[in-house]
Amino acid sequence: MKRLLGVALGVLTAIGGFVDIGDLVTNAVVGSRFGLSLVWVVGVGVLGICLFANMSGRVAAASGRATFEVIRERLGPRAGLANLSASFLINLMTVTAEIGGVALALQLASSVHYLLWIPVAALAVWLVVWRVKFSIMENVTGLLGLTLIVFAVALFLLKPDWGNLAGQALAPAVPAEETAPTYWYYAIALFGAAMTPYEVFFFSSGAVEEGWSIKDLVQSRINVLVGFPLGGLLSVAIAGCAAVVLLPAGIAVTSLSQVILPVAEGAGKVGLAFVLVGLVAATFGAALETTLSSGYTLAQFFGWSWGKFRRPAQAARFHLAMIICLFIGLAVLVTGVDPVLVTEYSVVFSAIALPLTYLPILIVANDPQYMGQHVNGRPVNVLAMVYLVIILAASLAAIPLMIVTGAGS
């Protein structure tokens, strides 16, 4: 019974923790401009993140070490540095975007300007990272993030033309007002949002934090294979709400305040309350995860003592690295740069850096020295190779498309 509850909690937190500011903004932007014609990308992205997160969790459970640590040892410092640079810079952008997201969500709830919330959000992130136990932190934010299910509820309450929505999703086409390069630019942005590298590093480091072993592999697999696809459905619901309310009104999403309007339209003030709690929880949870991921990647590369399971004094450089990352994010945000813009760029740059993140994971997951009998099977490798081709294509096309489309404008 206790094990069953553990599995259920894991799945629920995986659903609630799946959506972050990147998913919120990108899905709403795409829904408001392309309807559900890009929903297939969410499917491709979710399958990809399931594949690599599962691989990464298996590496952690089989070797007892986080993926990044193993990559550094297996591929050497040079390849490890390429992996670190790409992942860390994207992660830093994501930390910035998430803290900005928390501040924007708090502004929606309070009408106090988001710039005043930014130091509060950063301080709260630091306090939680410093003081709160890993499992409590993960479960509380994940469960509160579940309130974002209100997007799916609102979509039903809006009574859309389901046939029309299904038509958009099943026969994807570039809308008349948009161009093919813009369509593909946003396809890459959605793919980057679904496959953000920090999710994989956080997942594997979290496995070490929670002391996973081989016997926990089944639970890890269920968390990923059930929780992430259901989280993906939440993303589709966000796009669906935007497609039903904002697209017909001629509203192209550029701010978080527009994302919540369909929920208010469908579910009124009660729905609004749920969505605001969900926004704060999802962005705050992701801010914690990205801040920790920054510390994890640096500490694991340089061989520092790391982990929340250790007292801060025993992992001083790990904690200091996270504080510096929070300060950098804070410094960027107080210049007045639009957090939504940072988010939009972070998901595209995520897509650009994906090969440097996922190829090393695939190599390590095939090394019997670390994995023993738990190396990837042939079907997993075939699928992973297909994904590497997709990831490489997305990575190479991202910058030319960004230039040609003026970053999707």
Add this chain to the structure above:
Amino acid sequence: MLRRTALTGPATHLPGRKRRRPHVWAACLTMASVLAGCSGTGSTISTAVEDSSSAIATARLALHLESSGKLTRAATSTALDDSLKELETSRKTVLELSPATEMERQAVQEALGVLDHCAASLTDARDAAASNDGGPTLPDGERELAAAADRLSALGTKDGGK
């Protein structure tokens, strides 16, 4: 060690590589000029009108939801602030244009006139949402925004027809 020498040593001194650099820079500059040339006065105004229409539509939806009791004042006021910011950004891009012909100058002036009217309407709508003393009401704000949307739509049609 051998690999490092091969990668960093002789390669930078290859004559062919040195000769190619100016061409690469020239190609980049040409591409940048072509891209810069693509965004002319007409397309900038069109984009500004589209973005402003989206901002006004957002404000109208937010005000309508507040009138129906579905949106809180804090969320409405944030949505209106964001719309005004979006409109100001569009106005700034039009202000920064350097029209070369009389027709372009007229188009810029006309667009600025409409965008100014939209900004005034949005400010009125914000006042209506914040009003506690029975001053401008939410329907007043909605009427102002509807008029702004009409003017933007007319400008968009005219701009599209050119």
